[in-house]
Amino acid sequence: xxxxxxxxxxxxxxxxxxxxxxxxxxxxxxxxxxxxxxxxxxxxxxxxxxxxxxxxxxxxxxxxxxxxxxxxxxxxxxxxxxxxxxxxxxxxxxxxxxxxxxxxxxxxxxxxxxxxxxxxxxxxxxxxxxxxxxxxxxxxxxxxxxxxxxxxxxxxxxxxxxxxxxxxxxxxxxxxxxxxxxxxxxxxxxxxxxxxxxxxxxxxxxxxxxxxxxxxxxxxxxxxxxxxxxxxxxxxxxxxxxxxxxxxxxxxxxxxxxxxxxxxxxxxxxxxxxxxxxxxxxxxxxxxxxxxxxxxxxxxxxxxxxxxxxxxxxxxxxxxxxxxxxxxxxxxxxxxxxxxxxxxxxxxxxxxxxxxxxxxxxxxxxxxxxxxxxxxxxxxxxxxxxxxxxxxxxxxxxxxxx
Amino acid sequence: xxxxxxxxxxxxxxxxxxxxxxxxxxxxxxxxxxxxxxxxxxxxxxxxxxxxxxxxxxxxxxxxxxxxxxxxxxxxxxxxxxxxxxxxxxxxxxxxxxxxxxxxxxxxxxxxxxxxxxxxxxxxxxxxxxxxxxxxxxxxxxxxxxxxxxxxxxxxxxxxxxxxxxxxxxxxxxxxxxxxxxxxxxxxxxxxxxxxxxxxxxxxxxxxxxxxxxxxxxxxxxxxxxxxxxxxxxxxxxxxxxxxxxxxxxxxxxxxxxxxxxxxxxxxxxxxxxxxxxxxxxxxxxxxxxxxxxxxxxxxxxxxxxxxxxxxxxxxxxxxxxxxxxxxxxxxxxxxxxxxxxxxxxxxxxxxxxxxxxxxxxxxxxxxxxxxxxxxxxxxxxxxxxxxxxxxxxxxxxxxxx
DNA sequence: CTGATTTAATTTGATTTTCAAATTAAAACT
DNA sequence: AGTTTTAATTTGAAAATCAAATTAAATCAG
Numbered sequence: 068x069x070x071x072x073x074x075x076x077x078x079x080x081x082x083x084x085x086x087x088x089x090x091x092x093x094x095x096x097x098x099x100x101x102x103x104x105x106x107x108x109x110x111x112x113x114x115x116x117x118x119x120x121x122x123x124x125x126x127x128x129x130x131x132x133x134x135x136x137x138x139x140x141x142x143x144x145x146x147x148x149x150x151x152x153x154x155x156x157x158x159x160x161x162x163x164x165x166x167x168x169x170x171x172x173x174x175x176x177x178x179x180x181x182x183x184x185x186x187x188x189x190x191x192x193x194x195x196x197x198x199x200x201x202x203x204x205x206x207x208x209x210x211x212x213x214x215x216x217x218x219x220x221x222x223x224x225x226x227x228x229x230x231x232x233x234x235x236x237x238x239x240x241x242x243x244x245x246x247x248x249x250x251x252x253x254x255x256x257x258x259x260x261x262x263x264x265x266x267x268x269x270x271x272x273x274x275x276x277x278x279x280x281x282x283x284x285x286x287x288x289x290x291x292x293x294x295x296x297x298x299x300x301x302x303x304x305x306x307x308x309x310x311x312x313x314x315x316x317x318x319x320x321x322x323x324x325x326x327x328x329x330x331x332x333x334x335x336x337x338x339x340x341x342x343x344x345x346x347x348x349x350x351x352x353x354x355x356x357x358x359x360x361x362x363x364x365x366x367x368x369x370x371x372x373x374x375x376x377x378x379x380x381x382x383x384x385x386x387x388x389x390x391x392x393x394x395x396x397x398x399x400x401x402x403x404x405x406x407x408x409x410x411x412x413x414x415x416x417x418x419x420x421x422x423x424x425x426x427x428x429x430x431x432x433x434x435x436x437x438x439x440x441x442x443x444x445x446x447x448x449x450x451x452x453x454x455x456x457x458x459x460x461x462x463x464x465x466x467x468x469x
Numbered sequence: 470x471x472x473x474x475x476x477x478x479x480x481x482x483x484x485x486x487x488x489x490x491x492x493x494x495x496x497x498x499x500x501x502x503x504x505x506x507x508x509x510x511x512x513x514x515x516x517x518x519x520x521x522x523x524x525x526x527x528x529x530x531x532x533x534x535x536x537x538x539x540x541x542x543x544x545x546x547x548x549x550x551x552x553x554x555x556x557x558x559x560x561x562x563x564x565x566x567x568x569x570x571x572x573x574x575x576x577x578x579x580x581x582x583x584x585x586x587x588x589x590x591x592x593x594x595x596x597x598x599x600x601x602x603x604x605x606x607x608x609x610x611x612x613x614x615x616x617x618x619x620x621x622x623x624x625x626x627x628x629x630x631x632x633x634x635x636x637x638x639x640x641x642x643x644x645x646x647x648x649x650x651x652x653x654x655x656x657x658x659x660x661x662x663x664x665x666x667x668x669x670x671x672x673x674x675x676x677x678x679x680x681x682x683x684x685x686x687x688x689x690x691x692x693x694x695x696x697x698x699x700x701x702x703x704x705x706x707x708x709x710x711x712x713x714x715x716x717x718x719x720x721x722x723x724x725x726x727x728x729x730x731x732x733x734x735x736x737x738x739x740x741x742x743x744x745x746x747x748x749x750x751x752x753x754x755x756x757x758x759x760x761x762x763x764x765x766x767x768x769x770x771x772x773x774x775x776x777x778x779x780x781x782x783x784x785x786x787x788x789x790x791x792x793x794x795x796x797x798x799x800x801x802x803x804x805x806x807x808x809x810x811x812x813x814x815x816x817x818x819x820x821x822x823x824x825x826x827x828x829x830x831x832x833x834x835x836x837x838x839x840x841x842x843x844x845x846x847x848x849x850x851x852x853x854x855x856x857x858x859x860x861x862x863x864x865x866x867x868x869x870x871x
Numbered sequence: 872c873t874g875a876t877t878t879a880a881t882t883t884g885a886t887t888t889t890c891a892a893a894t895t896a897a898a899a900c901t
Numbered sequence: 902a903g904t905t906t907t908a909a910t911t912t913g914a915a916a917a918t919c920a921a922a923t924t925a926a927a928t929c930a931g
Contacts, residue, residue: 076888093908102890107910109888132907133897218829227830275701287795291693298797299677299834305794305827310787312714313780322825324787378715385712385726389791392707393689395700423724425707427620428629432701465887478917495879504919509881511917534878535926867916875930882923887916894911901904 076101077461080109081118084138085457086271089122091135110138116464118144118164140165145209145456148194149449151256152186152215152231154283155179157193160445161201164209166266166453171442172197180230183237187246194247208249210459212452213239214256214444220301224253252448252455256280257304258295259447260402261288266450269400269437276398277390279306281408285327285386289394307331309389311382329382330411332358338375362410376410383411384419391424391432399434404441412436478503479863482511483520486540487859488673491524493537512540518866519546520566542567547611547858550596551851553658554588554617554633556685557581559595562847563603566611568669568855573844574599582632585639589648596649610651612861614854615641616658616846622703626655629703654850654857658682659706660697661849662804663690668852671802671839678800679792681708683810687729691796709733711791713784731784732813734760740777764812778812785813786821793826793834801836806843814838 083099084090092110096103113119120141124134142165149160155178161170174193181189190213194205217229224240226232232239243251254262261278264270270278270290278288285307289296298304307327308320315324316334328334332354339361351357364372387399399420401412417434424431439446485501486492494512498505515521522543526536544567551562557580563572576595583591592615596607619631626642628634634641645653656664663680666672672680676695682688687709691698700706709729710722717726718736730736734756741763753759766774789801801822803814812818819836826833841848 074888091908103909104891104911105889111910129899130907131899131905133895133909135908289795291698296693299799300797300829300831304797308827309791309794310825311712313783313787320827324825381715385715389711390795392711393691393792393795395702395706397701423712423726425710425722427702429702476917493879505880506882506920507918513881531928532878533876533928535880535924537879873931875928877928878926880923880925883921885919885921887918889916890914892912892914894909896909897907899904899906901902 074461074465076105076109077113077464078458080106081113081140081457081461084110084113084119085140089137089139091124091137093135095138112464114138116460117141118460142167145453145460146203146207147449147452147456148197148208148211149445149447149452150190150193150211150213151259151444151448152190152213152229153444154231157189158442158445159193159197160442160449161197162446162449162453164453164456166450168446170197170201171445180233183232183234183239183242186232187242190243191247205247205249208247210250210252210452210456211243211247212252212254212259212448212450212455213243214254214259214448214451215239216256218301219253219255221254221258221297222301224251226253250455250459252451254295254448254451256444256447257286257288258297259288259451260286260443261290261295261447262450262454263439263443263447264288264400264402264437265290265293266453267446268402268439269435270398273397275394276396276400277394278400278402279387280402281330281411282404284331287390306386306390309386311385326382326386330379335361335375335379339372365410380410380413380416381419384416385423387434388420388423391420396432398432401434401436402443403436403438404443476863476867478507478511479515479866480860482508483515483542483859483863486512486515486521487542491539491541493526493539495537497540514866516540518862519543520862544569547855547862548605548609549851549854549858550599550610550613551847551849551854552592552595552613552615553661553846553850554592554615554631555846556633559591560843560847561595561599562844562851563599564848564851564855566855566858568852570848572599572603573847582635585634585636585641585644588634589644592645593649607649607651610649612652612654612854612858613645613649614654614656614661614850614852614857615645616656616661616850616853617641618658620703621655621657623656623660623699624703626653628655652857652861654853656697656850656853658846658849659688659690660699661690661853662688662845663692663697663849664852664856665841665845665849666690666802666804666839667692667695668855669848670804670841671837672800675799677796678798678802679796680802680804681789682804683732683813684806686733689792708788708792711788713787728784728788732781737763737777737781741774767812782812782815782818783821786818787825789822789836790825793822798834800834803836803838804845805838805840806845 079099080095083095092106096106118141119138122137122139124136142163145164147162151158155176157174159172160168162168176189198204215226215229215231218227224238226237226239228235240251240253257280260280264278270276274293276290280286287304287306289304308325310324311326312324316328317323318325318328336357351360361372365376420434421431481501485497494508498508520543521540524539524541526538544565547566549564553560557578559576561574562570564570578591600606617628617631617633620629626640628639628641630637642653642655659682662682666680672678672692678692680690689706689708691706710727712726713728714726718730719725720727720730738759753762763774767778822836823833
């Protein structure tokens with residue numbers, strides 16, 4: 068960047084060090100195209116600022132010549148928290164600047180939907196509970212990333228609407244920042260999973276990829292040119308409301324033919340409910356149990372149950388194929404927390420995608436399944452916070468020198 | 470950019486001058502964030518190099534103070550050609566560095582599919598025919614943009630496959646460059662329409678938009694962050710082969726349910742052919758005439774014809790809505806050359822899109838129809854060439870100073 | 872017509888960023 | 902102990918940029 072003589076080089080080098088973790092200066096120079104002289108100067112500055120540290124020449128068998136000195140991000144430089152606001156709980160992780168997980172925590176919420184103040188209060192409580200066993204406090208944090216379902220304006224930190232918030236058009240970022248005194252970074256949860264994949268997961272090597280998540284709905288995060296693409300209205304990629312059938316099944320959103328209306332839990336249960344053998348197909352008191360039962364029946368070969376589940380899989384494949392036909396990404400990550408999405412992650416589904424995309428000489432994009440624990444979201448939120456903190460740290464370099 | 474001390478500022482300023490055509494230095498400084506001092510220095514260099522020129526203070530009523538001096542791109546600096554390789558003809562335009570069209574030309578090809586050498590020969594011939602009336606020759610050109618249907622690897626200038634070429638995996642760029650002695654820029658034709666919209670059309674103000682073109686197939690060009698997004702396999706956005714129906718109508722590509730299989734000419738004729746009143750619905754000897762007849766019938770209220778045409782429109786709307794749900798662009802441009810796409814550009818279709826996208830507080834993206842002449846493609850090719858020539862010109866600045 | 876005022880552009884004198892080439896450092900070979 | 906090899910640093914200069922001061926070109930006020 069230009070204007071105010073901003074330190075583009077520092078940014079680039081710090082990012083390169085992060086991505087290639089233990090890396091010698093000469094390789095940095097090679098990778099970034101920045102001269103060795105500059106690399107020396109800039110890394111010295113980063114080390115002086117405590118963001119980077121040298122590590123003993125990572126033990127490749129002793130070569131000739133002066134041994135290279137590897138550089139890595141200095142974990143102790145900063146501390147960030149990642150928080151996912153889920154249906155009726157908060158899940159949190161604590162990470163150092165290098166991305167090492169130092170703690171995790173789960174906090175049960177009293178209600179699904181809370182007012183802003185109440186939510187922020189619970190958040191502060193949960194953070195405290197995670198930090199106190201380590202002898203830390205919220206003031207030790209350099210940033211907090213928050214993932215929330217709904218429609219989020221990232222620029223402003225505004226939550227236009229969320230199932231977790233009873234208020235509308237809340238500036239959650241400033242609410243948290245004033246309450247906790249810590250820089251906050253708020254984003255839609257689907258974007259944060261993409262962020263997690265990019266930083267810690269399967270997207271580390273890729274520059275253009277897509278992450279699809281299945282929870283109660285179907286979410287999607289898009290990474291283009293190493294950055295989250297958020298669309299122009301900030302309402303994000305609504306893969307779940309992609310239409311897969313003209314005048315098709317009715318969706319929760321009120322429209323017809325949405326992918327979600329074919330693959331979501333409620334869609335499967337709806338189908339199961341109309342067959343005469345309803346009890347047999349989806350027995351259980353909770354919806355989760357019913358789904359479980361339905362999937363088990365399908366697995367056991369029940370023709371009607373199979374029929375229901377199979378179509379969901381085929382619709383899902385069709386939706387994904389459309390993404391490939393439009394985007395042509397390097398990689399599609401199906402990130403899932405629950406085993407219940409097994410039917411959508413089946414071999415046949417993935418094969419179905421490959422049969423529905425335009426054939427060219429080159430191989431089709433990889434489709435991989437990534438099962439995370441339930442901390443996936445929180446880790447993504449932490450990754451987002453790390454990005455923000457890194458940015459601020461570089462910006463502060465110049466200023467803090469005087 | 471960094472490395473070899475590349476002149477990022479020059480690039481930014483030249484681009485800003487191009488986009489805001491007659492613009493005073495002080496506004497340039499404002500817009501780009503570059504200091505006024507630097508703007509003076511850099512623009513002086515651009516003027517010295519002949520890329521930019523001053524124009525008389527464009528006549529706003531005389532304000533107080535020293536009058537601003539506007540800057541603009543100097544058209545005479547360079548000459549580029551844009552060439553579209555169409556089904557059985559070449560269409561060409563000649564543009565100056567400012568983007569003014571100086572000439573156009575149409576060249577009929579002997580065959581639809583040619584060998585590389587033959588095609589390049591025809592190309593040279595056509596260029597010569599366009600240039601000679603102006604007393605120019607090919608050597609006066611600084612670059613030539615070439616648009617060709619098919620699968621193109623832009624980085625390499627490779628055409629993997631094209632309906633216009635009998636050879637496969639041809640490096641068309643180097644073939645043209647060696648034959649003509651002019652830098653060549655080859656791209657897929659759908660991308661070039663996007664480029665044309667971005668430079669000369671409705672996409673001038675937008676940074677993220679999508680251009681859909683209808684010719685014999687359905688094409689799409691994507692602009693993200695002011696740049697053409699080409700996907701990772703270079704096979705481009707295959708909007709036409711987006712699936713809109715599970716196990717749907719058979720497409721030319723061999724798969725089922727492709728959008729093209731519902732909205733392309735052959736799809737409409739296929740439908741018309743199975744009704745008992747075939748002759749009446751789609752009379753004519755050529756396919757074009759038949760389509761014309763079918764559309765006329767639909768317009769006149771024939772129920773079967775209407776039924777056919779209406780569904781095509783609704784499918785088209787559904788495909789476009791999916792794009793919006795995934796991409797959330799500022800703008801969708803439906804760029805068409807022929808009036809025959811009228812039924813797809815109807816009010817109802819555009820209304821259909823709006824009813825199938827996720828509703829948020831913000832207004833939906835604009836959908837606009839842009840009817841160009843048949844030079845649309847060639848102009849896009851010229852725009853692409855201009856981009857390349859501009860790049861080269863800036864890079865040459867430093868080098869040529871010694 | 873003259874000087875005050877206003878706004879745009881340029882000059883001046885740094886500061887920052889970067890680099891190529893020369894030098895130094897730290898190791899393994901011989 | 903000296904040679905070779907490779908990594909990192911230093912040195913001296915060039916390039917890019919900026920803030921502040923200055924100059925330029927106009928209008929306005931009397």
